[in-house]
Amino acid sequence: MKAVIQRSGEASVAIEGSSVGEINHGLVVLLGVTHHDTVEDADYLAKKIVNLRIFDDENGKMNNALKDTAGKVLSISQFTLYGDTRKGRRPNYLNAAKPDKANELYQYFNEQIEQQGVEVETGQFGEMMQVQLTNDGPVTIILDSDEK
Structure with a gap:
């Protein structure tokens, strides 16, 4: 399972011009699922993302985690993270999980974020979406559960 996370001042996702999710302060998470991913991979990434210290403290140092800042997550399913070029x-997308499995793990991942006390907004799985964000920093991190 791969995640591209971006610290965001504000972000939103729309489908055909209609907003379906938005956050002010927090993280935009683009999540890709591959064939061998399991709930353990989702658990690992959810815990890592919520606890990753990439938000500024009172001294301007990245010492705070998402859960420390009352930030939210805008979670977007992103099969193209498994594009092979x-x-x-x-690109070929043979490494991306089939939609049923990918959606199940995507939904599970979002539930695990919420169980840690972080509000999650989402796009709609399998839809063409327009994502807008103001990347704060900019801070962008790539996580892969295969590297745990």
């Missing part, structure tokens, strides 16, 4: 010019 090694051959040719068109």
